[in-house]
Amino acid sequence: SLQASFVPKIKPKQVFLNQLHPRASSFKVAVLGAAGGIGQPLGLLIKMSPLVSALHLYDIANVKGVAADLSHCNSPAQVLDFTGQSELAKCLKGVDVVVIPAGVPRKPGMTRDDLFNINAGIVKTLIEAVADNCPDAFIHIISNPVNSTVPIAAEVLKQKGVYDPKKLFGVTTLDVVRANTFVAQKKNLKLVDVDVPVVGGHAGITILPLLSKTRPSTTFTDDEVEELTLRIQNAGTEVVEAKAGAGSATLSMAYAAARFVEASLHALDGDRDVYECSFVESDLTELPFFASRVKIGKKGIEAIVSSDLQGLTEYETKALEALKPELQASIEKGMAFVHKQA
Ligand code: NAD
Numbered sequence: 001s002l003q004a005s006f007v008p009k010i011k012p013k014q015v016f017l018n019q020l021h022p023r024a025s026s027f028k029v030a031v032l033g034a035a036g037g038i039g040q041p042l043g044l045l046i047k048m049s050p051l052v053s054a055l056h057l058y059d060i061a062n063v064k065g066v067a068a069d070l071s072h073c074n075s076p077a078q079v080l081d082f083t084g085q086s087e088l089a090k091c092l093k094g095v096d097v098v099v100i101p102a103g104v105p106r107k108p109g110m111t112r113d114d115l116f117n118i119n120a121g122i123v124k125t126l127i128e129a130v131a132d133n134c135p136d137a138f139i140h141i142i143s144n145p146v147n148s149t150v151p152i153a154a155e156v157l158k159q160k161g162v163y164d165p166k167k168l169f170g171v172t173t174l175d176v177v178r179a180n181t182f183v184a185q186k187k188n189l190k191l192v193d194v195d196v197p198v199v200g201g202h203a204g205i206t207i208l209p210l211l212s213k214t215r216p217s218t219t220f221t222d223d224e225v226e227e228l229t230l231r232i233q234n235a236g237t238e239v240v241e242a243k244a245g246a247g248s249a250t251l252s253m254a255y256a257a258a259r260f261v262e263a264s265l266h267a268l269d270g271d272r273d274v275y276e277c278s279f280v281e282s283d284l285t286e287l288p289f290f291a292s293r294v295k296i297g298k299k300g301i302e303a304i305v306s307s308d309l310q311g312l313t314e315y316e317t318k319a320l321e322a323l324k325p326e327l328q329a330s331i332e333k334g335m336a337f338v339h340k341q342a
């Protein structure tokens, strides 16, 4: 078992605050869906990282302009653009991390699962190319529904004989970013100090913030728990409704994805103390995939942190049981999609 029951040391986490870090490295990062609402600001944030030597931007259209624009920033990463399926293999060769925000976003009234019919096929095709061209890369899946697209990716990689569960990550960092922000606001805490693990999955009630595990240790009334939990679970919808048809979270998502890329690059670079929440293959519960804190090292996930699930409150225990059927169904739907097509 990969489980670790120790409590990790938490360092304050913000995106790319280490611009003056004396260590510079040379990792290659690819973004698939790079001309989109998430892809563009994410490209900018990754371009700012001193750990990146090459930034490969792929999309089906409009990526040339994004790459030309970003390439004028005087940070080290070389920016290259790749357009359309015929350039995908070249984009992926030799990359260390592949980030996938390709796919359609929600409009008001839709669930993330309503995106399945379009995004499942997009993720499947992209992962086939990842399997063929950079099977050792860390894969970060942002495309929704994450609860299904990650199992889709796993099944495709298995079919291709290159599945390494330690390197496949569903990006749930935005849930943690939101939980930290909302809790700090509600409890008047210093933002950079707050760390709330968010477990389960990435849709509605499957998003389970473990407020009882908030660091620094914080007490909440029952009403606060209820209000904060619902706000965190509905935060994506809050943005979808505010954008009123123009898409879903892009800027906060880019921020969160950049944090997860930075964490991965630090891990690849040999840092021993890298912990992030992510939706991964897991033996923490009876479900085959589950989001929790994981320890990331040079070869991917080194341990799944089990201590967060110990000593839950009654509210959290009930919420955990309640989310399992929906999460299980979304996972199975993703797996079935790949097998139906085989
Ligand atoms: P967007 O429509 O602005 O951008 C998507 C991009 O993907 C477009 O540029 C499009 O051309 C590209 N694309 C479409 N098909 C492609 C393919 N086959 N290959 C490569 N690129 C392709 O959407 P967005 O706002 O950037 O959101 C993208 C996805 O991210 C959505 O599915 C959304 O639901 C999801 N999302 C996830 C989270 C999360 O927390 N995991 C948060 C926000 C959004």
Ligand code: LMR
Pocket (backbone or CB within 6 Å): 105, 106, 112, 144, 174, 235, 236, 237, 239, 240, 248, 249
């Ligand atoms: C989010 O949480 O913002 C994303 O999953 C996008 C969405 O559809 O809510």
